[in-house]
Amino acid sequence: MEENSCNISDKGKSCCSAVGDNKIENLSAHWDNAYNNSLEEKLGWFETDLSPMLQLISKTGLEKSATILNAGAGSTTLIDTLIKNKFSNIIATDLSQVALNNLSARVGQEHLTCIVDDLTSPTELNTISPVDLWIDRAVLHFFTDEKDQKFYFDLINQKVTKGGFVILAEFNLEGAKKCSGLDVKRYSKEALSEKLGANFELIDSFNYIYQMPSGADRPYIYTLFRKNYTIS
Numbered sequence: 406m407e408e409n410s411c412n413i414s415d416k417g418k419s420c421c422s423a424v425g426d427n428k429i430e431n432l433s434a435h436w437d438n439a440y441n442n443s444l445e446e447k448l449g450w451f452e453t454d455l456s457p458m459l460q461l462i463s464k465t466g467l468e469k470s471a472t473i474l475n476a477g478a479g480s481t482t483l484i485d486t487l488i489k490n491k492f493s494n495i496i497a498t499d500l501s502q503v504a505l506n507n508l509s510a511r512v513g514q515e516h517l518t519c520i521v522d523d524l525t526s527p528t529e530l531n532t533i534s535p536v537d538l539w540i541d542r543a544v545l546h547f548f549t550d551e552k553d554q555k556f557y558f559d560l561i562n563q564k565v566t567k568g569g570f571v572i573l574a575e576f577n578l579e580g581a582k583k584c585s586g587l588d589v590k591r592y593s594k595e596a597l598s599e600k601l602g603a604n605f606e607l608i609d610s611f612n613y614i615y616q617m618p619s620g621a622d623r624p625y626i627y628t629l630f631r632k633n634y635t636i637s
């Protein structure tokens with residue numbers, strides 16, 4: 406098998422040996438520590454202004470009953486706002502059990518399903534039905550390994566319904582090179598389009614400067630894609 410031709414089902418096999426269980430355990434602990442050791446509103450990605458994301462969600466025109474999956478949701482207040490705005494079918498998934506515990510303790514479980522899983526080596530996520538909207542803010546850019554990126558984009562391709570939407574909000578080309586002590590890969594809208602592939606059409610995109618609780622600026626690229634009804 407060629408170096409870059411693994412599938413999700415190959416994860417952990419010798420062709421994917423760079424990605425072992427240790428790495429996953431360490432990363433889970435890293436993110437659990439981040440959520441355990443800080444007040445939520447002091448986290449370097451905590452948002453008081455959700456307007457760029459809400460603008461793109463509104464552009465989808467989705468019904469309130471649509472299934473929305475927030476990938477690497479952490480304990481984001483976006484979920485509180487979606488529920489307040491009457492969205493009733495939300496999945497939050499993250500590597501960090503601590504983050505998802507904090508989130509569900511805050512918003513309850515009536516409209517929210519929490520799934521602890523690794524987006525680059527999913528187990529339970531493989532079993533979910535296709536979703537209408539996939540949201541990722543500040544998660545994909547941590548996948549610096551090309552194989553992890555491929556697994557993740559394959560998962561998105563599998564789990565977004567035809568005609569469904571994907572919002573990717575990542576550090577842009579002027580963005581920081583690290584976040585939470587980890588290296589990141591920075592993106593342009595063209596690079597995100599290329600990674601998502603021919604089944605997705607770019608609907609909207611803009612640059613946005615997020616201000617961290619410390620006051621430092623973090624430039625992001627926000628993108629909204631729609632999955633074609635006829636896919637290749």
Ligand SMILES: C[S@@+](CC[C@H](N)C(=O)[O-])C[C@H]1O[C@@H](n2cnc3c(N)ncnc32)[C@H](O)[C@@H]1O
Nearest residue numbers: 436450477478479481499500501523524542543
């Ligand atoms: C910078 S935080 C962003 C959290 C949230 N999206 C937000 O905007 O507030 C990155 C999140 O990605 C999660 N994460 C990192 N690697 C992951 C992986 N391989 N699978 C699932 N979640 C992951 C972390 O636990 C963390 O909650």
